Each structure stands twice: as C-alpha cells, then as structure tokens.
Amino acid sequence: MAHGETVPMPEAPPRRAGGIGPLLRSQMRNIAPFLTLIFLTAFFALASPSFATLDNVGNILTQVSVTGIIAVGLTFVILCAEIDLSIAAIANVTGIAVAFFTMQDSYVNIANLPMPGFAAILLALALCALLGAVNAFGLTVIGIPSFIMTLAMMQIAAGISAMLVRGQIAYKVPPIITTLGSSSIAGIPWIVIVAALMLLLGHLVLTYTRFGRYVYMVGGNREAAEYSGLNVKLILGSVMVISAVCSGIGGMLGVAHFGSAQQNEFDTYLLDSIAAVVVGGTSLFGGRGGIGNTIVGLFVLGVLNNGLDHVNIDSFLKILIRGLILLAALVINVYAQRLRAKAAD
Amino acid sequence: MSDSRRPLLELQDITKSFGGVTALRGVDFTVRPGEIHGLVGENGAGKSTLMKIIAGVHTGFSGRFLLDGREVHFRSVRDARAAGIAMVHQELSVAPDLTVAENVFLGNQPTNALGVVQWRRMAREAAEQLKNLGIDADPMSRLGDLPIGLQQLIEIARVLFSGARIIILDEPTSALSPPEVERLFSTLRKLRDQGTGIIFISHFIEDILLISDEVTVFRNGRKIMETRAAETSKAALIEAMIGKGRDALEDSYTHDITLPAPPLDKPVVVEADGLSLARNLKRVSFAVRAGEVLGIYGFMGCGQLELARILFGKLAPDTGELRVAGERNRFKSTADARRAGIAFVPESRRDMLFLQEPVYKNVSISILDRINAVLLKPARERALAKRQVEQLQIRPADVEIDLGLLSGGNQQKVALAKWLSHPPRLLVLCEPTRGMDVGAKSDVIGIVRKLRDQGIAVIVLSTEPETVLSLADRVIVLKRGEVVREFAGEAISKDRLLEAA
Numbered sequence: 001m002a003h004g005e006t007v008p009m010p011e012a013p014p015r016r017a018g019g020i021g022p023l024l025r026s027q028m029r030n031i032a033p034f035l036t037l038i039f040l041t042a043f044f045a046l047a048s049p050s051f052a053t054l055d056n057v058g059n060i061l062t063q064v065s066v067t068g069i070i071a072v073g074l075t076f077v078i079l080c081a082e083i084d085l086s087i088a089a090i091a092n093v094t095g096i097a098v099a100f101f102t103m104q105d106s107y108v109n110i111a112n113l114p115m116p117g118f119a120a121i122l123l124a125l126a127l128c129a130l131l132g133a134v135n136a137f138g139l140t141v142i143g144i145p146s147f148i149m150t151l152a153m154m155q156i157a158a159g160i161s162a163m164l165v166r167g168q169i170a171y172k173v174p175p176i177i178t179t180l181g182s183s184s185i186a187g188i189p190w191i192v193i194v195a196a197l198m199l200l201l202g203h204l205v206l207t208y209t210r211f212g213r214y215v216y217m218v219g220g221n222r223e224a225a226e227y228s229g230l231n232v233k234l235i236l237g238s239v240m241v242i243s244a245v246c247s248g249i250g251g252m253l254g255v256a257h258f259g260s261a262q263q264n265e266f267d268t269y270l271l272d273s274i275a276a277v278v279v280g281g282t283s284l285f286g287g288r289g290g291i292g293n294t295i296v297g298l299f300v301l302g303v304l305n306n307g308l309d310h311v312n313i314d315s316f317l318k319i320l321i322r323g324l325i326l327l328a329a330l331v332i333n334v335y336a337q338r339l340r341a342k343a344a345d
Numbered sequence: 346m347s348d349s350r351r352p353l354l355e356l357q358d359i360t361k362s363f364g365g366v367t368a369l370r371g372v373d374f375t376v377r378p379g380e381i382h383g384l385v386g387e388n389g390a391g392k393s394t395l396m397k398i399i400a401g402v403h404t405g406f407s408g409r410f411l412l413d414g415r416e417v418h419f420r421s422v423r424d425a426r427a428a429g430i431a432m433v434h435q436e437l438s439v440a441p442d443l444t445v446a447e448n449v450f451l452g453n454q455p456t457n458a459l460g461v462v463q464w465r466r467m468a469r470e471a472a473e474q475l476k477n478l479g480i481d482a483d484p485m486s487r488l489g490d491l492p493i494g495l496q497q498l499i500e501i502a503r504v505l506f507s508g509a510r511i512i513i514l515d516e517p518t519s520a521l522s523p524p525e526v527e528r529l530f531s532t533l534r535k536l537r538d539q540g541t542g543i544i545f546i547s548h549f550i551e552d553i554l555l556i557s558d559e560v561t562v563f564r565n566g567r568k569i570m571e572t573r574a575a576e577t578s579k580a581a582l583i584e585a586m587i588g589k590g591r592d593a594l595e596d597s598y599t600h601d602i603t604l605p606a607p608p609l610d611k612p613v614v615v616e617a618d619g620l621s622l623a624r625n626l627k628r629v630s631f632a633v634r635a636g637e638v639l640g641i642y643g644f645m646g647c648g649q650l651e652l653a654r655i656l657f658g659k660l661a662p663d664t665g666e667l668r669v670a671g672e673r674n675r676f677k678s679t680a681d682a683r684r685a686g687i688a689f690v691p692e693s694r695r696d697m698l699f700l701q702e703p704v705y706k707n708v709s710i711s712i713l714d715r716i717n718a719v720l721l722k723p724a725r726e727r728a729l730a731k732r733q734v735e736q737l738q739i740r741p742a743d744v745e746i747d748l749g750l751l752s753g754g755n756q757q758k759v760a761l762a763k764w765l766s767h768p769p770r771l772l773v774l775c776e777p778t779r780g781m782d783v784g785a786k787s788d789v790i791g792i793v794r795k796l797r798d799q800g801i802a803v804i805v806l807s808t809e810p811e812t813v814l815s816l817a818d819r820v821i822v823l824k825r826g827e828v829v830r831e832f833a834g835e836a837i838s839k840d841r842l843l844e845a846a
C-alpha cells in the first residue's frame with residue numbers, strides 16, 4: 001500500500017482535539033455533578049453546624065445505601081439507553097417474599113410459607129430474577145419498549161406484593177438478612193458495606209469485562225452493535241435481569257433495615273434511583289457515564305436530602321427544591337450530550 | 346466566459362486547525378455565479394472542512410471570507426442559510442422520523458396566513474420537485490423507511506430546490522446509481538445556467554470532469570491546483586491528488602475485461618437456495634467458493650441490501666435457505682452469523698461505527714471474544730488496531746482519537762478494518778469503497794484480493810459498476826429482486842453490466 005509515501009504526515013497529532021476549553025466541555029457530564037456535590041456540601045456545612053460531623057456522614061452513607069444497591073443495576077439499563085420503572089416495585093415484592101417465606105410471630109396474620117433462611121433468600125432472588133426475565137422477554141422478544149414493559153411490571157410486582165401480604169405487615173426476615181440490613185461491624189453498617197461492594201462490582205464489570213464494553217457499545221449505537229455481530233437482545237435482556245436482581249437485593253436489605261415488610265414501602269426509591277443515575281451524569285441517550293457517575297449522583301441526592309433536614313425550612317418547600325435540583329441535572333445531562341458533540345469544533 | 350464575472354464567493358488564506366491537527370493551511374477558493382466548481386483530494390485533505398466553513402458549521406478559523414465582494418462573519422448555519430448558502434453534507438443529515446415531504450421542505454414549509462402548515466400543498470409540491478429528479482416516492486411516507494440512496498436523493502432535492510445561490514454538494518452521488526446521477530447532473534446544469542454557484546465534491550474523477558467547469562485539487566490541507574475542467578485529464582488530476590505513477594489506478598472499464606474461470610476445485614463456502622423476501626427478493630440462488638469474489642450488481646432498490654442482510658442474519662428470508670459450508674443455517678441474530686464466520690460491512694457508515702468511541706474500540710468490537718472470554722485486554726486491542734490502522738493507511742494514525750473526528754473516507758476504512766484482525770470465512774461487503782479516494786480504493790482492492798487468495802470467500806454488493814468490476818471474479822446481476830444475468834469466465838464491461846441491469 002504504497003500511496004502513504006506520497007502523503008507527508010502533518011505534525012504529530014495530539015490524542016484528542018486539544019486545549020483546555022474543549023476538554024472541559026467534553027468532560028461536562030463528569031464535572032458538573034461533582035461541582036454540584038461540592039457546592040451543596042459546602043453550603044450545608046456553612047448553614048448548619050450539625051451537618052459536617054462524622055456521625056452525619058455515617059447517616060448519609062446509610063441513607064443512600066438501599067438506593068445505591070438498586071442504582072447499580074439501573075446504571076446498566078440506562079447505559080443501554082433503556083429504562084426500568086419496575087425497580088422499586090421489584091424491590092418491594094422481593095422484600096415481602098423473603099418475609100413471606102420466613103416464620104413470623106404468631107400475631108402476624110399472614111398465610112405464609114415458613115422455610116429455612118437460605119431457601120427463603122434463594123426463592124426471593126429467584127422471584128426477582130424471574131420478574132427481570134419477564135421484562136427482558138417483553139423488551140427483546142416481543143419488542144415492547146422498556147418504558148411500557150416495566151410500567152406494566154411495576155403494576156404486576158405491586159400486585160404480587162399485595163396478594164402476599166394482603167394489607168398486613170410482616171416483620172421477620174432470615175437472620176443473615178437482618179444482620180446485613182440493620183447491624184454494624186466496627187461501627188460501619190453492613191448495609192453500607194454491601195452497597196459499596198455492589199457498586200464496586202458493577203464498576204469492575206462495566207470497566208474491565210467484555211460484557212461491560214458491550215453494554216457501552218449497545219448504548220452508543222445499537223445498530224452498529226448489531227452489525228458488529230453482537231447479540232444485542234441478549235445484552236439488553238441481561239441488563240434487565242441484572243437490574244431486577246439488584247433491586248431484589250436492595251429490597252431484602254431494605255426490609256431488614258426498615259424493620260418491616262409491607263405494601264408500597266419502596267415507592268420513593270423509583271425516583272431516587274433514577275435521579276441518582278441521571279444526576280450523576282450517565283447519559284439518558286446511552287453509552288456515556290458509569291458507576292462512578294452514579295456514586296456522585298447518590299451523594300448529591302444524599303447530601304441534599306440529609307442537608308435539608310439540618311436547615312430550618314418548610315418541609316413542603318423541600319420537595320419543591322428537590323424537584324428543581326433534579327430538573328437542573330436533567331438539563332445538564334441533555335446539554336452535556338450536545339456540548340460533547342460540539343467540543344471538537 | 347464566466348471568469349469575467351465578479352465572484353460570488355471568495356475565500357482568502359483560510360487556515361483551520363482542530364487542536365493540533367491542521368486541516369487547512371492558507372487555502373484560497375473562489376466560486377463564480379453560473380459555475381460548477383469540482384473539488385477533489387484524498388481522504389482527509391480538508392474538503393469537507395472547507396465546505397463546513399462556507400456553510401457556517403465551523404465558525405472559528407483564520408482568513409477572509411467574502412460574499413459578493415463583502416467580508417462576512419457567519420456565526421451559525423442559519424446565518425449562512427440566510428445569505429443563500431445551502432449544503433448537502435457527506436453524512437446523511439435527514440430527519441428519518443419525518444415524512445418525505447417534510448424533509449424536502451425542512452425549515453420552510455408552506456404555510457397559510459395563520460401560519461398553519463399546508464399539508465396538501467406541501468405534499469403536492471414535494472412530489473413535483475422529486476419528480477424533476479426522477480424520484481418516485483410517496484411524499485407522506487416516513488423517510489427512515491426508504492433505502493439509503495433514496496434518502497440521499499431527497500436530501501439533495503431539499504437543497505437544490507431551496508432557492509440558494511450557492512449550493513455545496515459533498516459527495517452527493519456516493520449512494521446513487523448511474524441513472525440517478527444522470528438526472529442529478531442535468532438538474533445541476535439547469536441551476537448553473539440560472540446563475541447558481543455550485544461546489545461539487547466527489548471521488549469519481551470522471552464525474553468531476555463531466556460536470557465541472559472549474560476543478561480544484563486539495564492535498565494535505567493545501568490547494569495545489571486549480572484549472573478549467575476542459576484543460577485537464579483524469580491522469581493529471583490523480584497525479585496532483587496523490588502523486589506520480591498512480592494514474593493507472595482507476596480503470597474506467599469501458600472496454601471488455603475477461604473474468605477468470607470459477608475455481609471449481611475449491612469448496613463452496615456459502616450457498617443461497619431460492620431466497621425470497623416479501624416484495625424484495627424472488628428465489629435468489631447462488632453459491633460462493635473459497636477464494637472467489639462474487640460481485641452482486643444492481644440499481645438501487647434491486648434487493649441487494651435485503652440480500653446482504655439475510656446473509657448476516659439481520660433479516661430472515663420468507664422461504665429458501667442458506668447453507669454455510671454445506672450446513673443448513675438459520676441465523677437467529679447477527680451474532681449467530683458472526684460465529685458462523687461471516688463478516689459484514691453495511692453500506693451506511695452511520696450504522697456500523699461508534700462515532701463517540703475511540704478508533705481502537707471500533708476496530709476491536711467484533712473480535713473481543715477471541716481476545717478473552719471474560720476480561721478486556723486493552724493493550725492487545727490497541728496493538729491489533731494499530732496494525733490495521735497502518736495496513737489501511739488510516740489518517741491520522743492515532744487509535745485513541747474519537748472515530749467521529751476522522752474524515753469520511755477514513756471512517757469507511759475503519760469499518761473494513763474491524764473485520765480484518767480475524768479473517769472470516771465469508772466477507773460480505775456492501776459498497777466497500779464508497780467515499781474512498783482513488784489511492785484508498787486501490788488499497789482496498791489489494792486487501793480484498795489478498796483475502797481472497799488466502800481462501801476467503803467474498804461477496805461484494807454495489808450499485809457502482811466500477812466497484813463490482815474492480816473486485817469481482819464473477820458477477821450476478823439483480824433486478825427487482827431477481828437474478829437476471831450471471832457473468833462467469835467471460836467478457837464483461839461497464840456497458841454490458843448496465844445493459845443487464
């Protein structure tokens with residue numbers, strides 16, 4: 001291939017379009033959430049003396065743990081440019097299921113099926129994996145958009161929850177779940193450790209495995225992934241199952257953490273988990289972001305929720321403030337995409 | 346002579362860099378009214394970059410930009426539009442979810458006094474305009490559902506009929522078959538005669554000579570030649586573009602060449618038996634042997650796109666079967682086809698590349714499972730990608746750069762590169778040289794021949810007779826979904842091929 005000889009190479013090109021401006025713009029989706037976090041932390045630390053204490057840091061970590069566990073799986077889904085609206089409902093039904101298969105105290109009026117702890121846990125995990133598989137089937141085989149499919153699943157999971165507890169409340173879960181959900185080791189709550197480990201595992205899978213690369217590529221350009229000979233349906237199906245299983249684990253530990261299993265217990269976790277992923281900067285269009293972003297997003301939400309409790313404002317106003325911050329994050333998310341496209345110019 | 350007239354557009358000493366890559370160095374460029382100005386140059390020479398400056402896409406550059414003799418500073422594409430400049434981009438930029446009619450009128454739909462879009466009028470006028478270009482498409486159908494060539498024509502139509510004074514066409518004919526090119530050219534001549542200034546970029550030197558009044562050659566970001574089209578030749582242009590001694594590169598296939606006898610002693614790699622698909626394919630049968638390049642030629646819409654997708658498991662045929670190495674195969678996904686040893690390059694770049702990912706990830710995507718079952722090995726990936734980048738002369742030779750920053754032709758090379766690290770059993774290439782400069786084309790021809798000689802079966806599908814003729818050992822012609830002619834071991838030429846189609 002001789003014609004290269006006639007083409008004098010221009011001076012050694014840099015790795016990317018250089019200059020600090022374009023770099024900043026192309027990294028906007030990582031920088032903006034981080035600045036938000038620093039700003040919020042500084043603000044609350046100044047506004048309230050009780051905010052920046054070691055105790056409170058522990059509180060924040062504990063408060064974001066269940067959301068964090070659920071958000072691991074959701075990150076995979078959003079990276080593929082899909083959505084899972086059934087995460088909270090699946091968390092709920094898995095938590096209820098594990099209680100349903102555990103011997104309850106006699107005053108609890110639920111027709112349950114007590115069995116050994118490990119069996120209860122396995123059955124509960126099987127249930128959430130199965131629900132995830134149904135999501136996967138609807139999305140990939142039938143071709144129902146994930147938005148609709150998981151909306152239906154949200155209802156189905158809520159229905160199963162309702163039938164299992166019939167308006168009652170169960171309290172007992174297998175001892176290992178109780179430990180992981182509500183006790184500490186060396187002053188660190190187990191639930192924080194579990195959340196950290198799951199986030200780490202998610203990060204390793206996304207960054208260092210072939211499957212992780214496929215997730216990014218499918219999210220980046222699904223058509224191209226298909227023409228590259230990737231099994232796109234298998235990858236999409238897998239992320240739906242991963243999301244459901246993460247939700248299930250979050251649900252079981254959550255039940256232990258709250259000390260009860262009942263209907264509608266996890267409703268706020270749907271919005272919180274989506275917010276954590278998106279606020280962190282993972283692109284809603286797929287292919288950009290990751291667990292690192294989700295962690296920053298979790299802290300932004302955690303600091304915000306916790307910090308608002310430390311300053312003296314109207315509790316109804318707090319809801320509005322959270323909404324506005326979420327809106328701002330969405331605007332940044334969408335603009336980051338465009339800025340990146342323009343950064344090269 | 347148009348030269349005596351005042352230039353419509355004058356660019357003086359234009360320099361443009363992207364970070365450390367200088368795409369243009371002190372370029373002068375002039376377009377006069379009533380002139381078709383051909384622009385040629387190898388991949389990455391800076392043609393598209395200059396056009397994007399004219400069309401207001403790139404706003405940061407140095408040099409003077411004069412319109413009607415007055416200096417202008419566009420801040421956006423909109424400014425350029427308002428000044429009467431319209432551009433057909435190299436990458437298709439249509440709105441696939443809108444209707445054909447909406448795409449034709451994008452941005453200036455006819456409205457009534459109340460500002461309500463007049464749908465009926467829009468559909469009627471769109472149909473009329475398209476007919477001028479010989480396009481027969483339902484104005485109300487969704488554009489994304491049409492074949493890519495037709496989408497390209499509709500984008501061209503939008504620009505041609507937008508009333509612009511300066512029209513830029515960046516490789517507009519890459520997806521068109523000869524009759525459409527013909528009609529496009531007669532429309533361009535009409536516009537020129539009305540005083541429009543037209544810039545026409547193409548890697549088909551013959552087309553450039555045929556349609557242009559003036560020709561400019563770029564090389565490595567510099568303008569190195571400008572001449573009247575009537576006073577130059579194909580050989581001279583190619584020499585200016587890529588240097589001496591390469592003028593025999595582009596055979597024009599006007600005379601007969603003889604195809605080799607099929608290698609009957611070699612095993613059949615893939616056999617299609619009576620493939621039918623809705624209205625697109627009717628009982629198509631053929632076989633490809635190891636070490637053979639089968640060309641499949643036909644005009645746009647002849648069913649070759651569908652055929653290619655069946656071969657790669659993206660579409661399932663209604664009836665008929667596909668045998669790979671003698672075994673009946675029903676691919677349920679493209680992954681099945683890849684595992685069966687089939688590689689595929691679709692005709693549209695957008696569909697096969699990850700523009701936001703670095704070059705090496707684009708090259709390695711199809712062989713990750715061969716590198717390691719579970720883990721990524723980025724160092725191996727980079728090494729493999731570097732080897733391909735060198736072999737295919739991809740510029741800039743940097744595997745870390747985002748793919749989207751490469752010039753169109755270089756992106757096309759990456760699309761081919763990703764299948765070469767692990768040679769497949771069957772390589773299916775749709776329009777493999779689309780958008781490549783003459784040097785790159787001949788490189789691709791060399792690579793395909795080498796693969797063939799290693800015993801790989803190759804199928805080349807194209808609407809360009811030259812592509813098929815330069816690569817194929819045997820040719821079948823598709824017409825409205827049917828095989829109408831096979832050329833094997835006999836004389837063939839462009840005319841014979843066109844006649845059969």
Ligand SMILES: Nc1ncnc2c1ncn2[C@@H]1O[C@H](COP(=O)(O)OP(=O)(O)OP(=O)(O)O)[C@@H](O)[C@H]1O
Nearest residue numbers: 344363368388389390391392393394751752753754
């Ligand atoms: N946005 C960008 N950022 C960085 N580099 C760029 C960008 N756009 C173009 N380039 C570089 O500028 C050079 C010229 O590219 P350009 O697209 O103008 O080439 P071209 O002549 O149109 O080539 P082709 O025939 O392949 O389309 C190439 O080296 C390309 O990689």
Ligand SMILES: [Mg+2]
Nearest residue numbers: 393435752753
């Ligand atoms: Mg170009």
